[in-house]
Amino acid sequence: MNLEEVFEAQKILDKVFADAILKKEKSFFDKKIVIALLVELGEFANEVQSFKYWKKHKQTDRSKILEEYADGIHFLTSIAYPLSVPSKLNPDIKYKNFVLQLSYTYKLFSNLIYQKNKENVLKAYEAYLGLGQLINITETEIIKSYMAKNKKNYKRIQENY
Structure with missing residues (x-):
């Protein structure tokens, strides 16, 4: 998968975010971003609903799955x-x-809290892409959904979210 467009857009967005983040919020940033990643993995899983063994009628919304x-x-x-x-x-x-x-x-993401290096991040990213493939998320959908969310994030910055 070629996510160059995503990587370039994220670099620019991160520069804008860095300027907007309060100094006190920058402490433990390396831990906070991994925790945010874990939370998003949970929100994604919640939309897919595969783990919800107690639910008989699982209704999913593809657009919410893609956004998460x-x-x-x-x-x-x-x-x-x-x-x-x-x-x-x-x-x-x-x-x-x-x-x-x-x-x-989850295991690979959690490992990033204490061992965030190129090899571990690569493994985690590729496992996440594999997770998406299991529910037929395509490269095109990834880029399109990411760009829509990127646009939303810029709007949030403008509104002091």
Whole structure:
């Protein structure tokens, strides 16, 4: 997958965010961004609903799934490009079952709290792309959803969100 367009857009957005972030919010930023990534993974999983063993009638909304997935791409990319993770990535499907792949992705994301390096971020990013592939999220959908969210983020900055 070629996400160069996403990586370039995220670099620009991050510069705008950096100027807008209060100094006190910059403390422990490296931990906060990984926690945000984990939260977004949870929100994405919540929309997909595969883990909800107690629900008999699972109704999903593809647009919400894509928006939450794009949020994960946003944070992953912010973590990835400063470490020179390439924008051409190969989705990694370790498990063909969504719940197992989700668990694996959670493990890799959690590992970034303490060991955030190029190799670990690359593995985490590719596992996340694999997770998306398991529910047929295409490269085109990733880019389109990301760009829509990017536009929304600029609006939030203008409105002092």
